[in-house]
Amino acid sequence: MTLTKLANSAAVALILLGSASTFAADNALYDTPPPDDAAFVRWVGLGSQHPVFGIAPATHIADVYRPVSAAATNGAQPGTYYTAAAGPDGRVLLIEEPGREDRSKVHLFLVNLGSSPVRVAVTDQDMVVIDDTATGAAASRAVNPVSANLSLVTANGQTLASFDVTLRRGQNLTFVAHDDTARLIENSFGPNIDG
Numbered sequence: 008m009t010l011t012k013l014a015n016s017a018a019v020a021l022i023l024l025g026s027a028s029t030f031a032a033d034n035a036l037y038d039t040p041p042p043d044d045a046a047f048v049r050w051v052g053l054g055s056q057h058p059v060f061g062i063a064p065a066t067h068i069a070d071v072y073r074p075v076s077a078a079a080t081n082g083a084q085p086g087t088y089y090t091a092a093a094g095p096d097g098r099v100l101l102i103e104e105p106g107r108e109d110r111s112k113v114h115l116f117l118v119n120l121g122s123s124p125v126r127v128a129v130t131d132q133d134m135v136v137i138d139d140t141a142t143g144a145a146a147s148r149a150v151n152p153v154s155a156n157l158s159l160v161t162a163n164g165q166t167l168a169s170f171d172v173t174l175r176r177g178q179n180l181t182f183v184a185h186d187d188t189a190r191l192i193e194n195s196f197g198p199n200i201d202g
Contacts (some may be wrong), residue, residue, distance in 0.1 A: 041074035046083035091142035095122040
């Protein structure tokens with residue numbers, strides 16, 4: 008074997024070894040995909056010591072959706088999103104969220120943990136984005152990517168909070184309303200919950 012052929016063989020071997028290690032590293036970056044019958048549960052303002060559907064994650068990640076096999080739960084529906092949170096009386100509420108059918112839009116969600124209805128409106132304009140939402144309920148609206156200042160407003164006209172948002176495709180946001188405050192959560196996903 009000539010020196011040139013030997014050098015070429017060594018180069019090919021190094022490329023193949025490098026490709027294999029790159030492939031292994033890429034696979035290590037990705038979590039296990041959600042189960043085929045996944046339901047998505049997040050704990051907002053609660054620790055995982057508050058089980059829902061008979062499940063509680065071993066590792067708590069606040070405000071993050073965690074996929075779980077619906078078959079491993081007591082009543083979760085596949086493809087459905089849920090928020091577990093403390094209501095105005097301190098009891099744990101399990102709130103089923105509206106669906107996310109149109110992936111070309113940004114989905115805005117309102118989860119009401121306060122004691123009176125709340126809506127999302129464009130600040131300083133008479134334009135309601137999400138209608139009055141009852142205590143312990145969630146509502147949503149699919150919108151185009153835009154920049155806006157949005158406020159959470161109670162039924163009696165009190166502004167709980169205002170948020171400057173710049174919306175982009177693939178980004179969904181949740182407004183969480185309490186009696187005197189509100190906050191904004193960008194929807195994100197964590198690792199599967201083993202059922």
